[in-house]
Amino acid sequence: MSLRISRRQLMQGAAALAAFGATGLHSAFAQDARLRLIFWGGQARADRTFAVADLYSETHAGTAIEGEFLSWADYWPKLATQTAGGNAPDIVQMDYRYIGEYARRGTLAPLDGYVGERLNLDAFDADQLSNGTIDGQLYGISLGVAAGATVYNATALAEAGIEIAPMAWTYDDLLAKGREFAAATGGAMALSPDGSGIELLFENWLRQRGKALYADGEPAFEAADITQWFELWAELRAAGAIVSPDEQAVDTGALETSPLVRGKAAMNFTTSNQLVAYQTLVQDALGIAIYPAIAPGSTGGHYRNSSQYFSISARSAAADTAAEFIDFFVNTPEAAALLGVERGVPASSTMREAVTAELDERSQMAVKYISDLGAIAGPVPPTPPPAAGEIEVALKTKSQEVAFGAQSPADAGPQFFQQVVDTLGRAR
Structure with a gap:
């Protein structure tokens, strides 16, 4: 955990710093009002977020902001504990899998009453407003537009003599070029991570087949689909196109532990906004492509999603101030310049115009990728049902059981499907 202090505080002599692993705590505080903010992400996101918090504190005297960041895997258990204890931070970063569940449990504050007075959303894309709307009420302010994407090591592929068509490559390409890449590197690096446990990738594969993860609170796929999915990755595993189960198991969901950053794979299946963060961790030049x-x-x-949202806790004692900070975060050109597109392309057309020309090369690539999706993209799926986050974790667990040989795809597929049915049933 680290404590970061604003420039004003440094001048006042009130600075402190402590480091404890992969979480961070930032303070930019004065005396009158206090906001607590929690989000997931790596150091690159934290640095950008805290810079905006500093800027807000410097321009809004009397407002204290304490910001804490954690890895994806650590974030949700901590937020659940805080929420259950009635101690959730004022501003919480939300994901599309969880926002519906938190909103319907009454733990998030509806934001409609702030729109027009403390929240100016006039320049926001309609789909980004819709994404944060649950049962007719606005609960989340989109922090950026993103889509599923493959981030790949362009340098490593070029050195191995491998080319992919970024907007048109296929699973057949992944198999064939994975074999070629393994031969070229002597097995020291695989072309791909094991994507069998990545929910977004599975959803993308289903959608291409005319199916979906969920519909009306029920699974919108069949046991045969998940069985075939596990079989696909078993074939890739046997061909040496993807990393070993041991290497994949090291990946906790933090960018730093991904096979791409650790030099074990030449790509990672992620979202478009993460290209910027990955490039800060990898010396080689990175590129961006669609999912196969x-x-x-x-x-x-593919579809244009909201990468994350800012929401306000229903129990916040400083909800008005929290709304004003969120407005500052998404509508101030200076904030937009600090944030770039690390959380996605700005949802506000005004902010997009303000920052696009000043973006670095990787940020420009992320913006172009969203534009190039064009006719490839489909409609945004409905808000996932309660327990969707639990199912995401279950898919990763089941995929590891298959990868390590504890279960065959034929056995694991029906078991996982029944687990989905049971989990959704309990959550109703």
Whole structure:
């Protein structure tokens, strides 16, 4: 955990710093008002977020901001504990899998009453407002537009003599080029991580086949689909196209532990906004591509999502101030310049225009990728049902059981499907 202090505090002599692993705590505080903010992400996101918090404190005398960041894997258990104890931070970063569940449990504050007075959303894209709306009420302010993406090590691929078509490559390419890449590197690096446990990738594969993860609170796929998914990755595993189960198990979800950053794979399946953060951790030049297509010309798998949201705790004693900070975060050109596109392309057209020309090369690539999706993209799926986050974790667990040989795809597929049915049933 680290404590970061604003420039004003440094001048006042009130600075402190402590480091404890992968979480961070930032303070930019004066005397009158206090806001607590929690989010997931790596150091690159934390640095940008805290810079905006510093800027806000310097321009809003009397406001204290304490910001804490954790890895994805650590974030949700901590937020659940804080929420259950009635001690959730004022501002919480939300994900599309969880926002519906938290909103419907009454733990998030509806934001409609702040729109127009403390929140100016006039320049926001309509789909980004819709993404944060649950049962007709606004609960989340989009922090950026993103889509599923493959971030790849362009330098490593070039050195191995491997080329992929960034907007048109397929799972057949992954298999064939994975074999070629393994031969070229002598097995020292695989082309791909093991994506069998990545929910976004599985959803993309389903959508290309005309199916989905969920519909009306029920699974919108069948046991045969998840079985075939596990079989696909078993074939890639046997061909040496993806990393070993041991290497994949090291990945906790933090960027730093990904096979791409550790030099064990030449790509990672992630979201478009993460290109910027990955480039800060990898010396080689990175590129961006779609998730593999199931066949040449396949469409509909991708969609423009909100990368994250800021929401306000229903029990916040400083909700008005929290709304004003969120407005500052998403609508101030100076804040937009500090944030770049690390959380995605700005949801506000005004902020996009303000920052695009000043973006670095990787940020420009992320913006272009969203634009290039074009006809490849399909509609945004409905808000996931309660327990979607639990199912995401279960997929990762089941995929590891298959990868390590504890279960065959034929056994694991029906078991996982029944687990999805049971989990959704309990959550109703």
